[in-house]
Amino acid sequence: MNKLKYIIGGILLLLAAGCEKDTEPTNFAPKLSTGEASEIYRVGATLSGSVQKSEGILVKECGILYSTIQSMAEYEEVKIAAEEAASFTVSLQNLTPGTTYYYCTYASSGRSIAKGEVKTFTTIANSAPLFNSLVLEAVDEQSITLSTTLKDEGGSEITVRGFCWKLSESDDEKEPTIADNMANVPLEQLVFTSKIKGLEPLKTYLVRAYAVNSIGVGYGETMTVQTKAATIPILAAITEVNSTPLSVTVESSVVSNGEMPIQEKGFCWSTENEEPTTAHIKKVVEGDDETFSLLIDELKPVTTYYIRAYATNALGTGYSETFTYETPLNFPDLDVTTVTEVKPTTAKAASVVISENGSEVTEKGFCLSKTVEEPIIENSKIVVPGTTAAYSVVLTNLESGTTYYIRSYATNSKGTGYGEVAEFTTAVDIGETIVSDITDTDASASAEILTTSDHLAITEKGFCYSSANAVPTVADTKKVSSKQGNDIAANLAGLTANTKYYICAYVVNEKGTYYGAVSEFTTQKGVTIGNTFVSDITQTSATASAEILSDAGREILEKGICYSATNPDPTYADKHVTSVAEGSLIAAAIEGLSSNLKCYVRGYVKNARGYHYGKVTSFVTPSEKAGEPIDLGLSVKWASWNVGASSVEEYGGLYGWGDPTGTATGNGPGVSAGGEISGTEYDIAQAKWVIAGECYESGNGRTAK
Known part of the structure; x- marks a missing residue:
């Protein structure tokens, strides 16, 4: 029984041994070869190997085992497909930098595992960046577009990355470096790609990626690329010739006309499209020169402009690469200062903040100086409160007849900007114009220059006046004064009587013409004599009187009454009687008249300018009293009693035949008397006596009563 137990136990042990996995077979194992490690970097490496299977040997999986333990008691495995086992490579990633690794090829039947030779490699502790393959995305006549990815940053932060390139001029050309040409790729850009611009058509270029970290410069693989031949014009990259905060002068040149002559060239730009075309804003540049430039002005502050040169032939339009110009944050821009209402001690200044240039204006005003031609706020400033772009201020306490320099200023976070300088000279201070000795045609004017005249360099002074212009200037009537010093005086002549005039003094120097305050005066009426009144009329005398209504402001040398029996407009040359009445009254007795005499009479006045007359009045002396x-x-x-007498005691007058005037001295009748004069104009009784319808005879003739 015990013997049977031993047999069964042995069988179970054999079965257990046959089921154990990953044990190395002792017989019939495949031939395994472990290759050398390559492309070792900080967190990875490339390992290779081969599995040679004999006929009848089962290999379910194979690959590489690797471990940081030399005995490889614990390991990681990288599997490959069995059909690729003859020769393979695997890439290890996410390794630990600066670490020694042990690896070998393995093969497994599913029940047991065979291992090849164990080899070792050590990852790099820190390195320059490493790249994966370079990809050519696009190529045209002037550009190449490339992309790649970073295999490893090298253990420290990348500070710069991009692509470097150069023109290939021979077969043994060295690889490009950052000492050649570079196109940087922004670190914040997710995709490692760039368009290399400004290349020449139909040229071969060597290009590769680069990146820089604290260890150094890492490069990717080098690629050879040929640009395409040009059919449309090719233009060089734009260069900046000159710029101001709100303008830029750009320049480009035609690299190639393409296959046809150029019809037009110039520049186009946009603030929105990074590759502007002629459909956006454009400006044609005339001329046949290959190199051409353009001033682009009136730009907006703190704005990005995308600018490209262009040229057009019959096949199309070619463009340069985009040139980007960003107008900076700048001082405020201001308009020129205008100065108005300039007076001896005050003036009004005005200006406008044209643009804040991207930063709010915190203060604005004017800089003013008598000595500094370009004043700044450190010299003298007048702050004007408010937030409006247009602003003004009244300048006070100025010195009369003095030149000032003024310009506007405004301050923002960038600094202080200034407008153009304006120059003005305060008016000469001229006192009130006084008008005296006013007559109908003349007046005297005087004024005084109140400003110290030492620095005025006066070339002319006087008075200007007008009866129509309430603010007269030297363009109206003027009278130059010959007075010396600060006095101004002149006599005005040729004025119109009874007329209101506006007058002011003026002064002229090299700075301009300055005026005093306007005064008014009215010339006197001309000599005016009222109506003549006649009283106390007798056959031989009368009393005449009149009133002088205006003497025209002139001295009266003589006054009186002039009269005539024959001149309806009597003058001094006729008969006259001088008046000795006081004041404006004219009164005089006219004597030596005859009865029934019509007499024309009026007052007269004599002054330095001659004789002046009143209106004419007539009167008739009464007829003689009939007996x-x-x-x-x-x-x-x-x-x-006789004609000419007033009583029987008087003799009467002496009258010639047919002479009712009593002036004829001849013995015969008047020339026109004729023979029969009774009842005619030559009848003395008819002429002297008129007694209601009754006719009677006198010693001198017949009359009617």
Whole structure:
């Protein structure tokens, strides 16, 4: 019984041994070969091996075992497909930097495992960055687009990365480095890709990726790429020639016309599209020069502009690579200062903040100086409160007749910007114009220059006046003063009587013409004489009077009454009587008249400018008193006294035949008397006596009563 137990136990042991996994077979194992480790880097390596199977040997899986333990009591495995076992490579990743690893090839039948020779490698502690394969994404006449991925950053932060390239000029050309040309790829960009621009058509270039960390520069594999031949124009990269905060001058050149002549070239730009075309803003540059440039101005502050050169032939339009220009945050821009309402001690200044240039204006105003031609806020400033772009201020306490330099300023976070300098000179301070000795045609004017005249260099001074312009200037009537020093005086002549005038003093120097305050005056009326009144009229005399309404501001040398029996507009040259009445009254007795005489009379005044007359008035002296009619028993009654007498005691007048005036001295009748004069104009009784319808005779002739 015990013997049977031993037999059964032995069988069970054999069965147990046959079921154990991963034991190395002692017979019929495949031939295993462990290759050398390659491409060892900080966190990975490439391992190789081979599994040679004999006929009838079962291999269910194979690959590489690796471990950090030399005995490989514990290990990791990398499996490969059995059909690839003849020769294979595997890539280990996520290894520990600076660590020694042990590895070997293995094969397993599913019940047992065979191992090849154990070899070793050590990962790199730190290294330059490593790359995976380089991929050519696109190529054209002037550019190559590439991409890659980082295999390992090398254990420290990458500071710069991108692609480097150079033109291949021979078969044994060395690989490109960062000492050649570079196109950096921003670190924040997720995809490691770049478009290498500005290349020449139909040229061969060597290109590879690079990255820099604290260890050094790591490079990827080198690729040889040929650009395409050009059909449309090819343009060089844009270069910046000059720039200001709001403008930039760019330059490019035609590398190749393509297969046809160029029809047009220039620049196009956009603030939104990073590859602008001629459909955006464009400016044509005339001329046939290969190199051409353009000033692009009136840009907006703190704005990115994308600019490309272009050239067009019959086959299409070619563009340069995009040039990016970002207008900076800058000082505020201001308009020129305008100065108005300039007076001796005040003036008004105004300006406008054209642009804040990306930063809010915190202060604005004006800089003012008498001595500094480009004043700044450190010299003198006048702060103007408020937030509006346009602003102004009244400057006070200025010195009269003085030149000032002024310009606007505004301050933002970037600094202080200034407008153009304006120059102005305060007005010369001229006192009030005083007008005196006003007549109908003349006046005297005087004024004083209140500003110290030492620095004025006055070339002319005087008065300007007008009856129509309430603010007269030298363009109106002017009278130059010959007075010396600060006095201004002149006599005005040729004025119009009874007219209101506006007058002011003026001063001229090299800075301009300055005016004093405007005064007003009204010329006197011309000599005016009122109506003439006649009283106390007798057959031989009368009293005439009138009033002088205006003497025109001139001295009266003589006044009186002029009269005439024949001139309806009597003058001094006719008969006149001088008046000795005081004041404005004219009064005089006219004597030596005759009865029934019509007389024309008016007042007159004489001054330095001549004779002046009033309106004409006429009067008639009364007829003589007829004698009492006496009936002598004749056919008519006779007068009781002669013509010219007023009583029987008087002799009467002496009248010639047919002369009712009593002035004819000849013996015969008047020339026009004729023969029969009774009842005619030549009848003395008819002329001198008129007694209601009754006719009677006098010693001198017949009359009617």
